[in-house]
Amino acid sequence: MTAPCAHVIPLKDTPSVRTVAQLPIHLADGREASSTIYSFHGLSDAKEHVALRFGNPDSEAPLVRLHSECMTGDVFGSARCDCGPQLQESLHRLHEDGGYLLYMRQEGRGIGLYRKLDAYRLQEQGHDTFAANRALGHGEDERDYAAAAEMLKALGVTRITLITNNHDKCTQLQALGIDVVAVEPTGVFSGEHNLRYLEAKVRHSRHTLALPDTSQEN
Numbered sequence: 001m002t003a004p005c006a007h008v009i010p011l012k013d014t015p016s017v018r019t020v021a022q023l024p025i026h027l028a029d030g031r032e033a034s035s036t037i038y039s040f041h042g043l044s045d046a047k048e049h050v051a052l053r054f055g056n057p058d059s060e061a062p063l064v065r066l067h068s069e070c071m072t073g074d075v076f077g078s079a080r081c082d083c084g085p086q087l088q089e090s091l092h093r094l095h096e097d098g099g100y101l102l103y104m105r106q107e108g109r110g111i112g113l114y115r116k117l118d119a120y121r122l123q124e125q126g127h128d129t130f131a132a133n134r135a136l137g138h139g140e141d142e143r144d145y146a147a148a149a150e151m152l153k154a155l156g157v158t159r160i161t162l163i164t165n166n167h168d169k170c171t172q173l174q175a176l177g178i179d180v181v182a183v184e185p186t187g188v189f190s191g192e193h194n195l196r197y198l199e200a201k202v203r204h205s206r207h208t209l210a211l212p213d214t215s216q217e218n
Ligand SMILES: Nc1nc2c(ncn2[C@@H]2O[C@H](COP(=O)(O)OP(=O)(O)OP(=O)(O)O)[C@@H](O)[C@H]2O)c(=O)[nH]1
Pocket: 066, 067, 068, 069, 070, 071, 081, 082, 083, 086, 106, 107, 108, 109, 110, 111, 115, 116, 119, 120, 129, 133, 163, 164, 165, 166, 169, 186, 201, 207
């Protein structure tokens, strides 16, 4: 007699590459970059994350930028955060040196676009970026990087040089079986509209950012 279906535990898909297509890109400096875009099957959070591959990535430990989606910064060029310039910087570096951009659908540090905009309203009333998340009943940062590790493994990449200022990305990827052999910082893109946001990142979430010293200014 065969076991009843209710007792059969379905095997989870092993995450794998689903589609590969060419994606030429206009860089902000006017150059054109060739990239290849990948979609995936079976990612554990079932979100539509994508990876872009540039040039011939280093075979030992390719450069990888793990970028969390920020519609306001990446698409509209919002000055409230540093996401737009960080994304452009990564595209330029990856075009020059080869490597991968993992574009993670983790808008608002995982709380989503509408909730991030609610958080912006609270920030206008004096909360910092992390306190605003808490006031909305969210964690300060709800991202995890399991899907990023799955994407890298599906691409055959298990040793990387990671571009980030966020230690949490590095620690989580290591725990998920990705060997982060080196970390390279992003540039510091500060201005009058995002300085409080950057200061809060340094205070609350172990970001390493050398910010301009404004303590002597009135
Ligand atoms: N909840 C919330 N999310 C924000 C806010 N500003 C930007 N974000 C999101 O924050 C994410 C980017 O995270 P950051 O903390 O800027 O940087 P990071 O990815 O942790 O670190 P780096 O690798 O160094 O760039 C994106 O998903 C943005 O949408 C905000 O005020 N509130």
